[in-house]
Amino acid sequence: MRLLAFNLWWWAVLVLTAACSSQRVIPEELEPLVDRTVPFREVVAAPDSYRGKIVVLGGEVLKAKRLKDGTQIELLQLPLDKGEQPISNRQQSQGRFLAIQQEFLDPATIAEGTKMTIVGELSKAKVEHLDDVEYRYPVVIVKYLHIWPSQSYGYAYPYPRFSIGIGGGTGGRMGGGGGFGLGF
Numbered sequence: 001m002r003l004l005a006f007n008l009w010w011w012a013v014l015v016l017t018a019a020c021s022s023q024r025v026i027p028e029e030l031e032p033l034v035d036r037t038v039p040f041r042e043v044v045a046a047p048d049s050y051r052g053k054i055v056v057l058g059g060e061v062l063k064a065k066r067l068k069d070g071t072q073i074e075l076l077q078l079p080l081d082k083g084e085q086p087i088s089n090r091q092q093s094q095g096r097f098l099a100i101q102q103e104f105l106d107p108a109t110i111a112e113g114t115k116m117t118i119v120g121e122l123s124k125a126k127v128e129h130l131d132d133v134e135y136r137y138p139v140v141i142v143k144y145l146h147i148w149p150s151q152s153y154g155y156a157y158p159y160p161r162f163s164i165g166i167g168g169g170t171g172g173r174m175g176g177g178g179g180f181g182l183g184f
Contacts, residue, residue, distance in 0.1 A: 025084040025146050026056060030119050038122075040077055040138075044095045047125035047138040054121050057097060057140060058086030061114040064107035071105040072098055074137070075116065085148055086115045097138045098126055101145065111150075119144040 033054045040057065043050050059075030076093050078086035099118050120140035127136050
């Protein structure tokens with residue numbers, strides 16, 4: 001019985017490892033180029049100081065528009081969770097940024113509120129009107145764009161999104177008893 005429990009435990013560890021590794025968001029070829037030491041708040045404060053750096057940013061789409069040579073997406077920056085997905089709490093935002101997709105991406109297909117994770121190269125900041133004030137947007141030239149599916153199921157999935165449980169037990173008294181459980 002112990003051998004069976006031990007084998008099931010290792011099988012569960014392998015399944016968990018495979019599940020975690022198969023959910024890669026950032027393409028393998030871009031990962032070594034990404035500078036994860038650049039905090040977004042510093043990019044907002046001095047965007048031109050970080051030109052040329054490759055970063056990973058997350059956010060929620062505020063609007064998108066067609067440009068002559070691509071598509072501009074305005075996003076509310078949101079911190080990324082461990083799975084590289086933007087968190088839902090808008091209160092944690094440190095500002096806005098523009099993502100420039102150099103190929104045509106129809107703005108009508110980018111719904112307001114869509115969450116995105118973007119790998120891109122920081123470019124020259126752009127000043128545009130935000131209501132009645134001028135706002136200096138950090139600009140990211142998109143190298144890779146991941147669009148997260150909307151959670152329009154009537155509820156949000158609680159964390160963690162993946163879990164695994166293993167249990168076991170023994171019994172006392174006459175007749176003994178024991179058990180083993182494995183849950184996903």
